[in-house]
Amino acid sequence: MEHLNPAIGRRRLIRILREKGITDEQVLDAFDKVDRHLFVDGAMYAQAYDDNALPIGSGQTISQPYVVALMTELLQIKKDEKILEIGTGSGFQTAILGRFTRRVYTIERHRELSDTARKRLREMGYANIVFKVGDGSIGWPQHGPFDKIIVTAGAPVLPLTLTDQLADGGRMVIPMGDKDRQDLVVYEKDARGVLTQFTAAQVVFVPLIGNQGWQD
Ligand code: SAM
Numbered sequence: 109m110e111h112l113n114p115a116i117g118r119r120r121l122i123r124i125l126r127e128k129g130i131t132d133e134q135v136l137d138a139f140d141k142v143d144r145h146l147f148v149d150g151a152m153y154a155q156a157y158d159d160n161a162l163p164i165g166s167g168q169t170i171s172q173p174y175v176v177a178l179m180t181e182l183l184q185i186k187k188d189e190k191i192l193e194i195g196t197g198s199g200f201q202t203a204i205l206g207r208f209t210r211r212v213y214t215i216e217r218h219r220e221l222s223d224t225a226r227k228r229l230r231e232m233g234y235a236n237i238v239f240k241v242g243d244g245s246i247g248w249p250q251h252g253p254f255d256k257i258i259v260t261a262g263a264p265v266l267p268l269t270l271t272d273q274l275a276d277g278g279r280m281v282i283p284m285g286d287k288d289r290q291d292l293v294v295y296e297k298d299a300r301g302v303l304t305q306f307t308a309a310q311v312v313f314v315p316l317i318g319n320q321g322w323q324d
Contacts, residue, residue: 115145117157124159125177132181137179142172147198157290170198171260173224175292175311179281182294183256185209192252192273194244194316195260196260197222199225205258206234213237213251215244217317247273247317254278257285262290262313267320275299283313287322 121144123138130136145156147170153160161169179201185191189209196202196216202225206214216222219241227237240248244267252273259270259282266284274280278297283290292309292324316320 109113109133114157117145117229118143120260121157121159121173122295125174125260130173130181133187133205134185134208135177135180136181141207144173144200146232147200147203154188164198164221166221168197168221170200170219171313175199175309176204179258179260179292180204181295182281182292183258183279185256189255190251191256191258192244192248192254192270193258193260194270196222196225196239197260198227200271201258201260203232203234206237209236209256211236211238213240213254215240215248216300217241217243237300243318244317245269245320246300251274256280257282259316260313261316261321262287262311263316263321266293266295266322267316269320271295271303272296281308282291283311286319287315288312 122139131294145153148156148162160174161172191212194216196214202214205288222241246269253275255275255278257280261282274297276299282293284293285291290311291307292311293307295305297303318324
């Protein structure tokens, strides 16, 4: 079966991402380097290179590859930047980010997901990722400001704690809206600290649970 061959699966997935409008070659190259089947349970290997979200335990999901690619493209990451990711999940998006920047700080509220992702990424040789278990909706002020912030769970309103931790000239990508459907919003902070925003797509994410998110 075609899907059980990771190399064929990756090529097919990259073709789908191009067809859906992803053009950043660095992002597409990262999808060619990260084996998505290693981030899901063995029973789901055959579906790992389909363009779908899949369950990863604790009631959470590994995001749809197109959405991971789109959010990464929207971040416009440069080589030496420092990134904050809220919602480690399986660690797949983390690995993609880790391939082309200096350091990724990633926060996950479920300890078992964070521990699994940490072990997985260490075994894969990623040495530039710092993990934390906790409420990412309040960010990680000790390590800020961040050049880029990516939130991989849906927020009801803009968490101002996160925009406070965004560097001047930085970008944040965050799904915002109700629990069933969100706008994927890009915030840009200019050199004077002024925020502007635009909506890039409609998405469906699990809720951001926490102080600056939804109640548990
Ligand atoms: N990007 C991940 C991947 O590729 O596997 C998928 C992330 S999943 C859609 C969203 C994650 O955000 C879940 O693992 C969830 O537990 C986590 N989450 C929700 N609220 C959070 C919070 N306040 N702080 C940290 N993580 C949170």
